[in-house]
Amino acid sequence: MPETPFDATVARLNARINWERRDRSTGWRVDLDPVTALLGELGDPQMGFRLVHVAGSKGKGSVSSLVSHALIAAGERVGTYGSPHVESITERVRLDGNNIDESALGVALTAVLDVVEAEQAAGRVAGEASWFDIMTAAALVAFRNAGVTFAVLEVGLGGRLDSTNVIPSPEVAVVTTIALEHTNILGKTHGAIAREKGGIVKSGCHFVSGCDPDSEAGLVLQGIASERGVAGYTMAWSPEDRTFEEVNVRIARAVIEALRERRAVDAQVDGNVIAASRLPGRMERRLFEDVPVVMDGAHVPNSVEMALQEAMAEHRGPFWAVLAVHHEKDAAALAAPILEHAEGLIATTVPGSGVHFSSAELLEKLHHPSLVAVEEPREALAEAVRRARAREGGWVFVTGSLYLVGVIRGSLE
Known part of the structure; x- marks a missing residue:
């Protein structure tokens, strides 16, 4: 098939360094300066809507989807950003629960890539933006273009140095679970990994954790809640949960309850929301x-x-x-x-x-x-x-x- 304009735009994106498909065993990014500078050049699109930020070793995509569908059912205009995609790059950016269409994503990506390439030619830091930096910026631009009222952002890797961690304090920050993963990057212990993922927690937000409060990770996350001066802290964990869906629904309901307490939205996670939120490749x-x-x-x-x-x-x-x-x-x-x-x-x-x-x-x-x-x-x-x-x-x-x-x-x- 002949190359479409969207294919050409994705080819420009794919020319950038993509840490999802690189050997990260010897290191990866060291700071968020490129994506921060890039968003500044784009007019800081992340400032235009209320936010929920979701990190974790397992379940962050499903929790993001559950929260998004609950907000949609409550009448909000919702953008959801997640990774990786299973079959199509358009899965990463969803508007009101549906994958963004190629034309809308193409517009956002082109706007971002034009800035990156100009900044690179000028030797400025935004020109160093990676594949995921650019994809994250494009999602935020697409959300601004679509007039969303809420954005639910799923962390790509870790949290503290993830491209999504350029946002202001969200309404709710979430760490779903902690497991030993990406240990060359995030640390060798559950506590070290919890500290990296807990890097998304900011002063004034409500913090929801799906970890056992008595575990090494749970204790670290409780410490982070105290250090950061959060507005509230919910431990959404139960030893009775036996399935992924039970775990994820418990966490999502805690997020929605926190949003209700903050008078940000009147929503609920009911059977219709659960059915609508299921993602490909998850059970x-x-x-x-x-x-x-x-x-x-x-x-x-x-x-x-x-x-x-x-x-x-x-x-x-x-x-x-x-x-x-x-x-x-x-x-x-x-x-x-x-x-x-x-x-x-x-x-x-x-x-x-x-x-x-x-x-x-x-x-x-x-x-x-x-x-x-x-x-x-x-x-x-x-x-x-x-x-x-x-x-x-x-x-x-x-x-x-x-x-x-x-x-x-x-x-x-």
Whole structure:
């Protein structure tokens, strides 16, 4: 197909450094100066609406979606920014719950890229903006163009140095959960990672945490709430929660309650909101050649285990798993809960990502007799489905990466 104007704009974006697809093991950004300067040149679009800011190791996308849909149901004009996308870059910017159309995103991206390229030519700091800086700025410009009254921003990585952390104090800041992830960047302990993610908490906001208050991370986050002078602090955690949805709904309801207390909105998280807010690749259920396929982009061990337990509660038969792993992750820890229960595991990769282990590398790292390496993810799915179909009640579990889910979803359309 011939290149469209939107394709050309995305190609300009893709020419910028993209930390989502780079080796970050030796370091990444050191400050927010480029994105701060860029937004200044654009007239500081982040100042034009009320804000909810969401960080966390798991659930931040789903919580953002739940809060957004509750606000939409209450009559607000809502922009939602999230990452990564599963199939289309337009998923990252949503207006009233719908992916932004290419023309509107193209207008915003072009405005931002024009500034970046001019600043780069002039040797100024805004010209150093990364892919994610530019995408974040474009989302905020698109929200301004659309006249949103609320923006719900999901952190990309960490929090303190994330491109989204250029906003003023939000109505509510959220840290959903803390797990050991991106340890070369965020720190080696739950407490260190909590401090990085808690970097989004600002004076005067209401702070909602989904962490166990007695855990290492929970104690650090309580300390941050005291240090920053927040207007209120809610611990939205319960040992009774057994599914991702229960965890996420509890956190989202705490956010909406905080907004009601601040007289920012009159909204609620009810059954209609929950149904409308479900995102692709998060405990997504499909059928492929009459075999049930459960997909979840879980990428830390406790999330993989929780997703697997939820799936196994629905499907009692034998299953085969398809797994891809980012090279910053602990492959053995991710695979452990799967290998404990699965009939077999198909190791695969995400072609072209540049940041996932190859299937051969996974095979070498895991050393398990039930493991098979299939490099192409669609072929890996087909192999898992072939094996599952041969057994009564057989099913397939796809996990380890939202990028993997994105590739495989295309096979299921």
